[in-house]
Amino acid sequence: MFFHADDATVCALSTAPGMGAIAVIRVSGPDAIGICHDLFSGDLVKADSHTVKYGRFMKDQETLDEVVMTVFRAPNSFTGEDVVEISCHGSVFIQQEILRILVENGCRYAERGEFTFRAFQNGKMDLSQAEAVADLIAAESEGAHELALHQMRGGFSKEINDLREQLIHFAALIELELDFSEEDVEFADRTELTKLLLKIEGVLTGLINSFRSGNAIKNGIPVAIVGRPNAGKSTLLNALLNEERAIVSDIPGTTRDTIEDRVTIDGIQFRFIDTAGLRDTEDAIEKIGVERSREAIKKASIIVYLFDINEMDATTVEHTAETIRNELHEDQHMLIVANKLDLSDESAAKAADGHPRETLFISALNRKGLEDMKESLINLSNLAHLDGQQTMVTNIRHHEALTKAYAALKEVMQGMETGLPGDLLAIDIRKALHHLGEITGGIDVDRDILGTIFGKFCIGK
């Protein structure tokens, strides 16, 4: 079903769909320059790579549009093939007509991610870099952006390839021993090898453990705000949104379908999960047994317990906080936030009055205490110390492969301890090598896996 994997010349709209001032249609493949040349008033055949020609895109001897065509000659293009990028006026009509005419003249519509797939096939990037391209395009926060860019630029692949090379060296020595098995020689110094294995184990552990943070940065940190309906949840969210540049908020469709409000703080995205189910329940938080509030809390990394300082006494707050605390898993954190410090003079007095020590006192309305709250969110996210330049696993597929490689490595180590014969050791090592190879595509990756990976891309990339 996925990928013709032929050498057809393919075309697709590469800019965002819809009307714009201009749109760019990308054509890649052996006939890209020839096909575009025939449809163009200018000369592309003689055009140098990385040059731009202005002219008319022709349709049945008539001008369809005035366009700019950019020629990239193989292998110096994104895909590694001949590429022409057609920059046309951004009407949907023109976009569709140009694509239609290209197809009529020998192109095929590119599948999702097919340009990047070809870049991978032609050795312009490895598989983890190709995956990073999709992540880069989807990145909505600075943190997610930096991780994706770092991975796309090869940071991640380098670490994986270093690991693989060390393992291949190890495997080769062990396999060499097998050839001389009757002579009972040991080419692989077992002490050195154990050191190497421990080193690799350390790196693998680090990468595997980075997944939690990497995933949090990439997908955002889920936060549930619980509390009575009038505790000021939406005022708080609006205040947080207004303070930060709401990167996603004005893009149609990105938030409309979800039941989340996204706020990016210090480059890290927090996803405030809607606890709409709680809204109708007058005394929602005390009735924490309600399934929906349990669900909201279960999904969150951070639970913000928000209450109106003028309405709740310290005992009730402590009781509720305790109820929530009992629901939490090991990796979850709670933030107790007293809101509406603004309403009355009593508020300030009450603030000091026996509330849990860790309580934050804010006024969402007057934007007081928000900086403290944001700092607390960042701290509880455990991402404060990360700079985005370090290698971090963000991809669940990579995480799985690393975990499998780690398991195989562990078996190698156990095998060495128990004096397992070299041929069996070698099998475990090859297994680990295979799983690491899956990440960068260093081995033949299964067609289905490729389909899954590139199927997540948008058309035109």
Added chain:
Amino acid sequence: MFFHADDATVCALSTAPGMGAIAVIRVSGPDAIGICHDLFSGDLVKADSHTVKYGRFMKDQETLDEVVMTVFRAPNSFTGEDVVEISCHGSVFIQQEILRILVENGCRYAERGEFTFRAFQNGKMDLSQAEAVADLIAAESEGAHELALHQMRGGFSKEINDLREQLIHFAALIELELDFSEEDVEFADRTELTKLLLKIEGVLTGLINSFRSGNAIKNGIPVAIVGRPNAGKSTLLNALLNEERAIVSDIPGTTRDTIEDRVTIDGIQFRFIDTAGLRDTEDAIEKIGVERSREAIKKASIIVYLFDINEMDATTVEHTAETIRNELHEDQHMLIVANKLDLSDESAAKAADGHPRETLFISALNRKGLEDMKESLINLSNLAHLDGQQTMVTNIRHHEALTKAYAALKEVMQGMETGLPGDLLAIDIRKALHHLGEITGGIDVDRDILGTIFGKFCIGK
């Protein structure tokens, strides 16, 4: 409020908003190359015009993205200024960051249409051509596209400028006479001038009259389908939509906000106005006095009276058709369509049975008779004979200016008949010249008018 009209270097996203594989940010102005060079890993200062450089877009010494920059050097660019087009990965985050960094480094955000405004200012195109750029981007049908393209390529401007030149020649001769007024000479041969005026009048009349068609092609032809709720309106619309490539239907936002279904037939767009107000009324069409059905009919150029052949007898149909006919204005047409020829064997028999002669018999469900219906719609639109390559006025502003020019011309002609003195004649001629000049921007166009014109553009064009 509108247009700084400074010589700042401006920047904007030029591709459609939202996430795409790639996005293009356009930078134009005297510092375009310098600013982009400073933010780029490669060398733009030495880059030739119309060349493309691949490299990294830098943010605080770190890579923000891998980009391709295209350099266009003045005057060989869209705006006539130095232009750099930055093709980046299409995440919204990257788009916003690049724009932010450009502004931090001396650019200003471009206003709507500012790139095209600069092209106009720098003599790359006249005003009517600039307006055609916006029309071209907005064009949703082949007809609208062809008209806009024709106008953008100067077809319209040429006709207007020819007219103006002839009028200027006339004015100059008359004004020359004024210098010699005491001598009572006539430099302008009145017979020749009358011939010229008649010729100009003919061209103006043609252009003014073309507005109805031009406007219909540009904005689509409004069609109201009236009839009882079960007459099969939506089946008919779906059948029409499925037969034609629904250019607009899959673009988010284009139809969702309107109460229209748009169908393009033979490159001409028909806008089926929702007569939703009629839906709840069991016997809507007989109660034609209802205000909302009147409104729907008033807006339409074509009224399709759709009825179920199995439900309505010929007398009722004739009566209803007559009721509608009495509501029509001179420029409106009615199409009587009998639907559901499929339901029973009786249908065919009934079809011949005394219905108005012009009745079309269709089955929307089985897609019978749709070709006839489309042909009738095209014929009633009066656009069947147009090929889109002829000069046609599509812009209400142009239509107004032409109408004013025509009125002034008429006064000149009357003045000549009544022997009006040359100085008064000259005033009327200058008036006509002024109104024609407004179209192409050949005179100093009022800043407010420019604001209105370019304010309709999208950002980035």
